[in-house]
Amino acid sequence: MATILTTRGLGLDYGNFTAVGKVDLDLEANSLHSLIGPNGAGKTSFFNIVSGRLPATRGTIEFDSKNITRSPAHGRVKLGMARSFQVTSLFPESSVLDNLRLAALGYEADRSLRFWSTWSTEAGKHEIADKVLVELDLARHAATPVGALSHGTQRLVEIGMCLVAKPKLLLLDEPMAGLGLADVPRVSALLLQLKASYSILLVEHNMHVVMGISDRITVMFQGNVIAEGSPEEIRHDANVKRVYLGSSV
Numbered sequence: 001m002a003t004i005l006t007t008r009g010l011g012l013d014y015g016n017f018t019a020v021g022k023v024d025l026d027l028e029a030n031s032l033h034s035l036i037g038p039n040g041a042g043k044t045s046f047f048n049i050v051s052g053r054l055p056a057t058r059g060t061i062e063f064d065s066k067n068i069t070r071s072p073a074h075g076r077v078k079l080g081m082a083r084s085f086q087v088t089s090l091f092p093e094s095s096v097l098d099n100l101r102l103a104a105l106g107y108e109a110d111r112s113l114r115f116w117s118t119w120s121t122e123a124g125k126h127e128i129a130d131k132v133l134v135e136l137d138l139a140r141h142a143a144t145p146v147g148a149l150s151h152g153t154q155r156l157v158e159i160g161m162c163l164v165a166k167p168k169l170l171l172l173d174e175p176m177a178g179l180g181l182a183d184v185p186r187v188s189a190l191l192l193q194l195k196a197s198y199s200i201l202l203v204e205h206n207m208h209v210v211m212g213i214s215d216r217i218t219v220m221f222q223g224n225v226i227a228e229g230s231p232e233e234i235r236h237d238a239n240v241k242r243v244y245l246g247s248s249v
């Protein structure tokens with residue numbers, strides 16, 4: 001299987017503090033790879049360097065066979081990397097479809113300053129938004145204001161706002177956070193469905209979800225990788241149990 005993302009010795013220091021030491025990670029294309037670990041392990045910092053939000057202090061990142069270590073965040077988006085939006089980036093009074101269309105237009109960075117005037121001519125972008133609506137089974141909510149949706153459905157819209165960029169790799173930061181019990185299976189099922197078409201790197205604290213849907217799991221602790229393997233391997237890893245899982249799974 002092809003590898004879509006490879007990091008070697010990737011690290012990030014905040015001044016004298018090392019948040020990410022030297023991380024080697026290989027993400028197979030069309031797989032769901034989870035990054036887990038206790039609070040402060042460095043997962044979000046790792047996401048920030050992979051997405052280009054923060055520059056790496058050391059190491060390299062290869063994405064889709066290109067060295068992107070020094071590429072700006074928008075360059076990585078153009079190459080096919082998308083990071084999930086937070087709830088706050090949705091327009092609550094606009095409909096689901098309008099939010100998706102705006103996101104689709106927003107990915108055209110060179111058009112961003114004049115997107116209102118090109119609204120009616122952006123048929124291609126509308127088409128992508130329409131497709132994502134169907135892909136996420138949100139068609140019945142197309143005209144509903146996002147603010148009127150349940151948390152779970154809003155989370156699907158957030159993921160949809162990544163998909164309109166037609167990414168190869170989705171970086172999802174805690175998609176289950178804040179969801180009610182009833183919404184968790186719905187969002188997990190969507191992630192399972194998406195890995196047929198996208199590669200996914202997932203940071204998530206819900207261990208039942210992680211163990212149920214991941215192909216591979218990397219465990220971080222104090223900035224470094226302490227284990228990597230299948231859910232079964234991770235579940236039985238003595239070191240991982242000691243520092244993170246305990247008897248929770």
Ligand SMILES: Nc1ncnc2c1ncn2[C@@H]1O[C@H](COP(=O)(O)OP(=O)(O)OP(=O)(O)O)[C@@H](O)[C@H]1O
Pocket residue numbers: 014017019037038039040041042043044045046
């Ligand atoms: N801007 C910053 N400046 C200094 N230290 C930071 C900064 N951001 C994060 N840290 C520290 O870096 C370490 C790693 O934080 P990070 O948020 O990456 O961990 P995490 O694994 O994502 O944790 P969580 O599961 O709680 O989100 C923590 O000790 C944190 O306090």
